[in-house]
Amino acid sequence: MPILPKERDPRLITIRRGGTLTDEHHRLLADWALVCAEHVLHLFEDHQPGDSRPRDAIDVGRAWIRGEVPMGDAHRAAFQANAAARGMPDPAKFAALSAGQAVAVAHVAAHDLGAAAYAIRAAGAGVPADEAAQARAREREWQRGRLPAAVSELVLDDQQRRSAICWHVFDD
Numbered sequence: 001m002p003i004l005p006k007e008r009d010p011r012l013i014t015i016r017r018g019g020t021l022t023d024e025h026h027r028l029l030a031d032w033a034l035v036c037a038e039h040v041l042h043l044f045e046d047h048q049p050g051d052s053r054p055r056d057a058i059d060v061g062r063a064w065i066r067g068e069v070p071m072g073d074a075h076r077a078a079f080q081a082n083a084a085a086r087g088m089p090d091p092a093k094f095a096a097l098s099a100g101q102a103v104a105v106a107h108v109a110a111h112d113l114g115a116a117a118y119a120i121r122a123a124g125a126g127v128p129a130d131e132a133a134q135a136r137a138r139e140r141e142w143q144r145g146r147l148p149a150a151v152s153e154l155v156l157d158d159q160q161r162r163s164a165i166c167w168h169v170f171d172d
Contacts, residue, residue: 003114003166011154012110021109027065028148030105033115034061036143037102040122044095054099057081061103074106094122116143117166
């Protein structure tokens with residue numbers, strides 16, 4: 001299921017690509033997405049301790065923010081994290097996909113919600129079914145509590161607009 005809208009929001013496209021997103025805000029979105037992914041990464045690492053691809057992707061994302069690696073390296077790391085998700089049980093799979101989406105923010109800023117949405121799904125999948133809704137709500141609120149002020153309004157608006165294509169995980 002796609003997590004990117006058919007029509008891109010210019011607020012999530014960098015200025016150099018014709019949008020209005022500054023490089024500073026792009027880095028803030030990337031950092032927030034990485035924080036979201038790292039929060040649930042243990043669900044993958046507990047299940048697959050010998051596979052470092054999602055953790056490596058998060059590290060590459062942070063290196064991209066610091067200007068140490070090009071966007072192409074981040075893009076490749078996203079594919080590696082996503083590949084690590086294949087065949088995994090839902091909590092581990094969603095945690096790896098969250099890492100893949102987080103590092104992909106370097107390429108397309110709108111992947112920030114993918115990282116957050118998959119992290120919320122991972123949190124809900126990692127508990128008994130009767131506790132899943134509460135776990136998802138707790139994860140969503142935890143994430144929102146870590147939103148940088150400079151991009152908070154943008155992200156919250158985007159969550160409202162795209163919740164339907166992100167499995168309704170951002171619905172309050």
